Amino acid sequence: MAEEILKLGIPAGSLQKATIELFGKAGFHILGSERSYLPTIDDEQINLLMLRAQEMSKYVANGVLDAGITGYDWIMENNLDPRMGVVDNVEYVCELAYSKATSNPTRWVLAVPNESKVTKPEDLDGCTVATELANVTKKYFADKNINVMVEFSWGATEVKATLPPGVITAPERYERGSWTNATIQERLVDAIVELTETGTSLRANNLRIIDTVIASTTRLIANKKAWQDKFKREKIENISILLNAAIDAGNRVGLKMNVKKADLESILKVLPAEKSPTISSLADSDYAAVEVVIENKVERSLVPALKRAGASGIITYPLNKVIH
Numbered sequence: 110m111a112e113e114i115l116k117l118g119i120p121a122g123s124l125q126k127a128t129i130e131l132f133g134k135a136g137f138h139i140l141g142s143e144r145s146y147l148p149t150i151d152d153e154q155i156n157l158l159m160l161r162a163q164e165m166s167k168y169v170a171n172g173v174l175d176a177g178i179t180g181y182d183w184i185m186e187n188n189l190d191p192r193m194g195v196v197d198n199v200e201y202v203c204e205l206a207y208s209k210a211t212s213n214p215t216r217w218v219l220a221v222p223n224e225s226k227v228t229k230p231e232d233l234d235g236c237t238v239a240t241e242l243a244n245v246t247k248k249y250f251a252d253k254n255i256n257v258m259v260e261f262s263w264g265a266t267e268v269k270a271t272l273p274p275g276v277i278t279a280p281e282r283y284e285r286g287s288w289t290n291a292t293i294q295e296r297l298v299d300a301i302v303e304l305t306e307t308g309t310s311l312r313a314n315n316l317r318i319i320d321t322v323i324a325s326t327t328r329l330i331a332n333k334k335a336w337q338d339k340f341k342r343e344k345i346e347n348i349s350i351l352l353n354a355a356i357d358a359g360n361r362v363g364l365k366m367n368v369k370k371a372d373l374e375s376i377l378k379v380l381p382a383e384k385s386p387t388i389s390s391l392a393d394s395d396y397a398a399v400e401v402v403i404e405n406k407v408e409r410s411l412v413p414a415l416k417r418a419g420a421s422g423i424i425t426y427p428l429n430k431v432i433h
Contacts, residue, residue: 115155115335115344118169118177120162121146124327127207128178134355134429135348154344163241166330170199175335176345178205182217182304182325186244200336202329203349206356208306214324217242218308219249220316221300222270230320233257236299239269242322246302249322260298267314269297354430361431362408365400365424372419373397379418381407402431 119128119139129139132150139157142148146159160168165179166187184199208215219238221227234255239262240246247259262269302322305311311318329349335341368376373388376399380386386401399420403411412423 113154113340115341116158116173116175117155117348118158118160118165118174118179119148120165120178121159122161124162124178124180124208125159131205131207131352131355134358135351136430137351166199169330169332172198172332172334174332175341176202176329176331176348178327178329180215180325181328182215182242182245182323184328184330185323186242188244198333200331200333202331202336202345203353205327205329205352207327213306214326215304215306216324217245217302217304217322218311218318219300219302219320219322220267220270220311220318223315223317225299227300228319230255233300238300238302239266239298240302241266242302242304245323249302262301266301266303267310267316270299270301270316271314350432351430354432357431357433358428361402361404361428363400363426363428364403364408364411365398365422365426366415366420367391367396367422368399368420370395370397373399375418376415376420379411379414381411402428 119125119132125142129142132139137155138151140149142159148157148159150157158174160177162179163183163186165174165177166184168174169177169179170187217240219230219233221233227233230250230253233250234257237258237260238246238250239260241262241264243259243261250257250259300319301316303311305318308318329345329352331342331345336345366376377386380401381403386399389398389400391398408425412425415423
């Protein structure tokens with residue numbers, strides 16, 4: 110009987126570090142990722158291949174990979190969103206709420222120079238837009254019936270829309286028809302569609318956002334044939350459960366405290382209403398131990414409130430996984 114192996118793709122590039130850290134929290138240790146596109150993982154039933162997220166969905170679709178992690182943006186760019194009925198050989202497994210810098214969705218935004226008179230997408234009719242996400246951008250403008258030339262960008266996209274002081278803005282270009290060769294060389298495109306999480310890079314390049322083209326989160330997808338294989342499906346589902354558990358744990362902490370039984374009712378009123386704490390008896394019959402899982406952002410206000418309500422021996426601790 111042939112050895113059962115799952116061929117799994119993980120993203121190289123901007124998501125690489127965050128992905129490897131997430132796998133570590135989920136209990137998988139990946140080695141050699143900084144030196145090789147064939148890193149090792151401490152699971153003999155998984156073969157890893159590191160690829161650019163831009164390409165991942167194509168290799169999952171054609172069966173080179175059984176499953177892979179990529180962004181929704183690149184699934185759409187490659188016309189491989191299974192929920193849109195475009196193809197029937199990719200299975201959407203789950204969303205993974207993590208990215209390079211935050212747990213928030215990333216956005217591909219339409220941006221123009223601060224000096225530009227463009228304030229809305231319609232103002233770019235007849236203009237040139239540069240982006241790496243060309244197919245999605247073309248569809249965005251086509252859906253709005255705006256005629257633009259979408260130019261594929263190999264990188265440094267923000268620089269291409271930089272508008273030096275005194276240069277004629279995009280609408281004036283077509284109204285006046287007075288561009289000189291020197292001016293055209295200074296200004297390569299009228300707008301860009303670029304990926305951002307915080308907007309910092311766009312602001313640093315003197316650009317402002319006028320619309321969001323697509324919001325994207327990280328996804329785990331599977332090849333349809335692999336998904337129908339019992340071993341591979343179970344393996345993919347296990348990875349999905351553990352990765353999401355690690356993500357969920359990153360947003361929460363465990364909280365323990367000792368409470369006088371006489372104060373227990375008032376303590377329970379302080380805890381978030383949707384939480385159901387574990388209450389245990391202690392050797393001292395006048396006290397009980399209370400334990401609950403709370404969100405990180407709640408901890409800083411909840412702990413002082415619990416102290417004032419009579420709790421003692423309060424301990425908070427990080428979590429590895431939270432499985433609902």
